[in-house]
Amino acid sequence: MPHNGTMEHNTPLISTIVAGLVLAFAFGVAAQRLKISPLVGYLLAGVVIGPFTPGYVADQSLANELAEIGVILLMFGVGLHFSLKDLLEVRAIAIPGAVVQIGAATVLGAGLGHALGWPFGAGLVFGLALSVASTVVLLRALQERRLVDSERGRIAVGWLIVEDIAMVLTLVLLPAVAGLLKGEATTANWQTVLWPVALTLGKVFAFMVFMLVVGRRIIPWMLHYVAHTGSRELFRLAVLAISLGVAFGAAVLFDVSLALGAFFAGMILSESELSHRAANETLPLRDAFAVLFFVSVGMLVDPGIVAREPLPLLVTVLIIVFGKSIAAFFIVRLFGHPNMTALTISASLAQIGEFSFILAGLGVALGLMPERGRDLVLAGAIISIMLNPLMFVLLDRFSAKVAAAAEAAKQAAKDAAAAAAPAQPRGHIVLVGHGRVGSNVSAALRRSGADVVVIENDDERVARLQREGFTAINGNAAAQEILDEAEIAQAHGLLVAIPNAFEGGQIVAKARAVNPGLLIIARAHSAEEVIHLRSNGANLVIMGEDEIARAMIARLGVDAISSDAAVSPISSAAAPASAGAAA
Numbered sequence: 001m002p003h004n005g006t007m008e009h010n011t012p013l014i015s016t017i018v019a020g021l022v023l024a025f026a027f028g029v030a031a032q033r034l035k036i037s038p039l040v041g042y043l044l045a046g047v048v049i050g051p052f053t054p055g056y057v058a059d060q061s062l063a064n065e066l067a068e069i070g071v072i073l074l075m076f077g078v079g080l081h082f083s084l085k086d087l088l089e090v091r092a093i094a095i096p097g098a099v100v101q102i103g104a105a106t107v108l109g110a111g112l113g114h115a116l117g118w119p120f121g122a123g124l125v126f127g128l129a130l131s132v133a134s135t136v137v138l139l140r141a142l143q144e145r146r147l148v149d150s151e152r153g154r155i156a157v158g159w160l161i162v163e164d165i166a167m168v169l170t171l172v173l174l175p176a177v178a179g180l181l182k183g184e185a186t187t188a189n190w191q192t193v194l195w196p197v198a199l200t201l202g203k204v205f206a207f208m209v210f211m212l213v214v215g216r217r218i219i220p221w222m223l224h225y226v227a228h229t230g231s232r233e234l235f236r237l238a239v240l241a242i243s244l245g246v247a248f249g250a251a252v253l254f255d256v257s258l259a260l261g262a263f264f265a266g267m268i269l270s271e272s273e274l275s276h277r278a279a280n281e282t283l284p285l286r287d288a289f290a291v292l293f294f295v296s297v298g299m300l301v302d303p304g305i306v307a308r309e310p311l312p313l314l315v316t317v318l319i320i321v322f323g324k325s326i327a328a329f330f331i332v333r334l335f336g337h338p339n340m341t342a343l344t345i346s347a348s349l350a351q352i353g354e355f356s357f358i359l360a361g362l363g364v365a366l367g368l369m370p371e372r373g374r375d376l377v378l379a380g381a382i383i384s385i386m387l388n389p390l391m392f393v394l395l396d397r398f399s400a401k402v403a404a405a406a407e408a409a410k411q412a413a414k415d416a417a418a419a420a421a422p423a424q425p426r427g428h429i430v431l432v433g434h435g436r437v438g439s440n441v442s443a444a445l446r447r448s449g450a451d452v453v454v455i456e457n458d459d460e461r462v463a464r465l466q467r468e469g470f471t472a473i474n475g476n477a478a479a480q481e482i483l484d485e486a487e488i489a490q491a492h493g494l495l496v497a498i499p500n501a502f503e504g505g506q507i508v509a510k511a512r513a514v515n516p517g518l519l520i521i522a523r524a525h526s527a528e529e530v531i532h533l534r535s536n537g538a539n540l541v542i543m544g545e546d547e548i549a550r551a552m553i554a555r556l557g558v559d560a561i562s563s564d565a566a567v568s569p570i571s572s573a574a575a576p577a578s579a580g581a582a583a
Contacts, residue, residue: 012059017066019049019058020295021288023437028291028560037389039140042291043382046298048482063296070289071263071354074139076243078148078157080279080431094158099347101159102166103329105131105288108319113373116312117324122182122373125363129377130319131207132163133363134353135259136293137385141348141392151459155332159345161263161497165204167355168257171362178366200255207254211264220272227274227563242269243282245530260353284288293354297385300357300378309376316380325350340399347391351384352377365483400479428453430486432477432507433498434461437523441497442470453486478506487515496522496538501529505536513535 021371027041027048049058110120110129118126137150138160147153174198195564219242226238243262250261271273305313332342360377363369428451431442438454440463445452454470456462457478467471475482477496488494494511496504508520520537524530530541 013062016058016062017292019056020045020063020066023048024291024295028301037386039137039294039389040386041177041299042294043298043386046295047301047303047382048298049295050301052301057330058299060296060299063299066289067285067296067354070286070291070293070510071135071259072244072247073240073282073289074136076176076247076262076266077282078139079263079268079273080270081514088498090155090158093155093335094162097155097328097335098159098162098166100331101324101327102128102131102163105319105324108323109316112312112315112319116372118370118373119182121178121316122363122369124181125174125359125369126373126377128167129356129359129363130316130380131324132167132352132355132359133160133349134351134356134381134385135160135164136290137351138348138428140290143387146394146457147344147457152341155341156336156345156348157332158348159328159349161260164257164260164355167359168204169200170359171332172196172255174359174362174368175366178368181286181368200431203254204256207250207256207261208264210254211246215265215268216271219268220274220475223269223272223278225275235277238325239278240280240285272520275482276353294385297353297357301382302379305375305379309372312376313379313383316376317383317387320352320380320384321350321391325391340402343395343398344461347388347395350391351388352381353385356381400481403475403479403481408486410485427451427492428487429493429495430455430483430488430491430511431495431497431506433496434458434465434472435497435499437499438495438497446470453491455482455486478503478510480510483507483510483514488518491515491518493519493521496520496533498536499523499525501525501533505532508533508538509536 023045024042027045028038029041031038031041031044031340035118046051046063049056051057051060105125106124107131109125111127113123114120138156142148142153142156148157173196173297223235223238223242226234229235243265246265247258247262250256250264251258254261269278272278327487328349329342329346332345356377360369360374364371429445430453431438431445432444434454434456438456441453442454452470454462454465454471454472455475456465457474457476459474461547462472462474473482473485475485477483477486477498488511494508496507498504501522504522509524513519520538521540522543524531524533524541524543526543530543533541
């Protein structure tokens, strides 16, 4: 190839990544400043570099493939926190719930298609495209609220997996029944319909058996082997190779969706003790590629449809945001779950995404659905994704209002009791977070006979703690009413065991304001987090690396002065002697 001394700049892959990430960052910051979700900024960045707006146009096909990597990594991460046992536990509600909700949304979409004068086949494909939620949007919303590991989160993810399987079947069956749906009866018969169904179900079943029999042995063994080499670089590469390789192999060999293949790979690996490390190693890439997914969605949208089709677009959005969400709410309530669980799942499903785009595109390619229908699906998707964070904001406010009403009633009872006999300070210890660190702390405190109140936002953990005899409060300790419920003003000590130091700083600051004499101990992972927590009022901040170093030095029999000099002094500075006893 001739070389003229200048660098070749016709690089669509690089330019698509750079333009997508840079504009997503700029619009995301602007959205954050306006106090709306950064997701809106990412979507608008896609509109700006899309083919329907003037200026630079990114490569749409490349953007879609990059976004698919994000979906694979995200589903792999979810699988790492979602065991086969969890999936089987929610099958009783996830399978019938997803099927009924898909049916309800399809009927509503087909009704709109009929009102617009479309044939039955077009309305059916349109309704199916409106029925399935976006993997990325749903998981991002659950992760932001730390709900993935909760009962609500497991039901929502199980529901999503059932929807994905249903859409995989639909994508395989649609070409076979296209002639029948278009009225060309001679081109379709029962054999051509039933054979693809049986073949697809067989492939999905074969993939699941393969993963449970072969993958269950090979994948954990491979990761353990790499971990024993001591190379962090090889471990990270192994995690990426497993997630992407299994997803691609599932698609090529079994015709299973990439997302579903990655989910099963993560779920198999979740049985290994290295699953937490694997999840942390893939987190940065998951976030980066998830951003590119939202950018790719924005690129598909023609803003002009808002002016061309205002009423059909409005009805489409109402079906997505309210129609199928109302159906999901009643289904969950019929199964006996509380209102908050039903509302969380309804809010999670009030949007559409990647499968909707694929299905709409296939419908147009097969001549089943007009391009007008595809445009309505794409515009409805971006509007629903933009509205979805608002749904969760409303849900959070409703939850806070319900909690405030309950707290007011509880406080009134406390005030009445206090008027009769003023309460004495309890002198208890409040423990925030009951994960790996918190559970060890609570066990030690119980053995010492201490009075402990645990604050945890995972429903099942709270229920288990209460069964074990602990005083456990369900909620986010950063909320003042939750700290008040834990009687932080009468507490002797506060132990912040959650890994998020910046959220921990909010908890520390609010607790310190209520109880200036409170002994507060928190955990951190870096010197910056230590400074942040101490500046908000923590007496002692413990950093894992420091404690490991001290333990190693203590084993050598080195005296205390040498030990303190050998490790970073930041996390151990100026702590009262009683702090260690309290912890």
